Amino acid sequence: MTPSIFLNPAFLGLAMVVTFMTLIMTKRMSAIAALLLVPILFGLIAGAGAGLGPMMIKGVLQVAPTALMLAFAVLYFAIMMDAGLFDPLVRKVLATVGEDPVRIALGTAVLATVVSLDGDGTTTALIVITAMLPVYRKVGMNPLILATLLGSTNSLMNFVPWGGPSARAASAVHADLTQVFLPLLPAMIAGLAGVYGLAWLFGRSERRRLAGAAPGATIAAPPVVALDTPADKAAEALRRPRLFWLNLVLTVGLLLGMILSLAPLPVLMMGAFAVAVTINYPNLREQKARIAAHADNVVNVVVLIFSAGAFTGILNGTGMADAMATAALSVIPPNIGPFLAPITALASMPLTFVMSNDAYYFGVVPVIAQTAAHYGIAPEAIARASLIGQPVHALSPLLAPIYLACGLLGVDVADAQRFALKWAVLICLLVLGAALLTGAVPLVAG
Numbered sequence: 001m002t003p004s005i006f007l008n009p010a011f012l013g014l015a016m017v018v019t020f021m022t023l024i025m026t027k028r029m030s031a032i033a034a035l036l037l038v039p040i041l042f043g044l045i046a047g048a049g050a051g052l053g054p055m056m057i058k059g060v061l062q063v064a065p066t067a068l069m070l071a072f073a074v075l076y077f078a079i080m081m082d083a084g085l086f087d088p089l090v091r092k093v094l095a096t097v098g099e100d101p102v103r104i105a106l107g108t109a110v111l112a113t114v115v116s117l118d119g120d121g122t123t124t125a126l127i128v129i130t131a132m133l134p135v136y137r138k139v140g141m142n143p144l145i146l147a148t149l150l151g152s153t154n155s156l157m158n159f160v161p162w163g164g165p166s167a168r169a170a171s172a173v174h175a176d177l178t179q180v181f182l183p184l185l186p187a188m189i190a191g192l193a194g195v196y197g198l199a200w201l202f203g204r205s206e207r208r209r210l211a212g213a214a215p216g217a218t219i220a221a222p223p224v225v226a227l228d229t230p231a232d233k234a235a236e237a238l239r240r241p242r243l244f245w246l247n248l249v250l251t252v253g254l255l256l257g258m259i260l261s262l263a264p265l266p267v268l269m270m271g272a273f274a275v276a277v278t279i280n281y282p283n284l285r286e287q288k289a290r291i292a293a294h295a296d297n298v299v300n301v302v303v304l305i306f307s308a309g310a311f312t313g314i315l316n317g318t319g320m321a322d323a324m325a326t327a328a329l330s331v332i333p334p335n336i337g338p339f340l341a342p343i344t345a346l347a348s349m350p351l352t353f354v355m356s357n358d359a360y361y362f363g364v365v366p367v368i369a370q371t372a373a374h375y376g377i378a379p380e381a382i383a384r385a386s387l388i389g390q391p392v393h394a395l396s397p398l399l400a401p402i403y404l405a406c407g408l409l410g411v412d413v414a415d416a417q418r419f420a421l422k423w424a425v426l427i428c429l430l431v432l433g434a435a436l437l438t439g440a441v442p443l444v445a446g
Helices: 009-025 031-045 049-083 087-097 101-118 121-139 143-157 164-172 177-211 230-238 241-259 265-280 284-293 295-317 320-331 337-354 357-373 379-387 400-409 413-438
Strands: none
Touching: 009 031, 009 295, 009 320, 009 357, 031 049, 031 295, 031 357, 049 164, 049 177, 049 230, 049 241, 049 265, 049 284, 049 295, 087 101, 087 121, 101 121, 101 143, 101 177, 121 143, 121 400, 143 177, 143 400, 143 413, 164 177, 164 295, 164 357, 164 379, 177 241, 177 379, 177 413, 241 265, 265 284, 284 295, 295 320, 295 357, 320 357, 337 357, 337 379, 337 413, 357 379, 400 413
């Protein structure tokens, strides 16, 4: 190769993406640091020099609304969790399931759906497993069912605008988060319906199995974490049961406002948070304490989104993205190009299983979106398609929540993956089918 080839924008762009993905997948650098340092280095090599600053600022400004919305969404749902908005539902689910495997499995899916509203997989795993594992142990149900329903439900609920994957997908292609989420909502609901159907099938199967098991037989599991701890007592002091109905009306109103697009998402979230924190914790010291308690999550999310904006700002500003798309067009058969949206959806399953969300959404998806644009496929459609594989991604060995869940359940990660993978793929295909039927993911361009 001649030196000019190494300075070719397409080559530099590919090298930049590969370097970024390698650094974060081998854990040599954090995603935030890699998103900033790698594009600056390759931008300097490309000769952008003083132009890097304006490129980064432009990219950051494009993702600023998303970062703003996410910051207040994380705070809002954290406040609702602290205030105990979902506690009555949790108690109702636990009281309803009894010892019937069908009800227990369905209750697991319902509980995971509600708790996943805060967008945090780790929190969801802790709450759902702590609540449901004693029931599974008492009845003797297979804990792998709990793991499967938990992972599938949580991954689908992460389609919500404040969920990590949706925010990454929208930021990666510089699309409006509302335009990414709302068309995908029917497919998400179809996926959740599929998970509930799967829960029903699991419950029926376990009911038959346990009917033929020896009386009193149970599946061994580790002791459940004790609930009566100082931390739990402190959490109980934060509950606001007298404000339950007011918090419920506020949350339903917020969700309806988002669905109906009554105002920009950041405005809705900022207003809802201001009302929520004021009515639940009117004391200024309490308000500061609640914000400080969740500051880590907010900072991590916002800094990640801003860093991604800087990354894509340099990728686009230096012409690397256009050059890579042009190079990809030269090797993609013309008769396949118009089908890039469903191809992206299918490819998202294996790719997100072996890659982190950061590597996939910030390294791969922008190139696909840029290429698809030449065939008339909107970047929002590629962002939606890239989310389809999330149920499979939930089983990735690169994720911390799967190790947490399997540790609490006392099962091997490999066993959980073998048991759940085929069901995760089935849910992904169901979501893709619904997305194709509703037009959220176009089958063919134009």
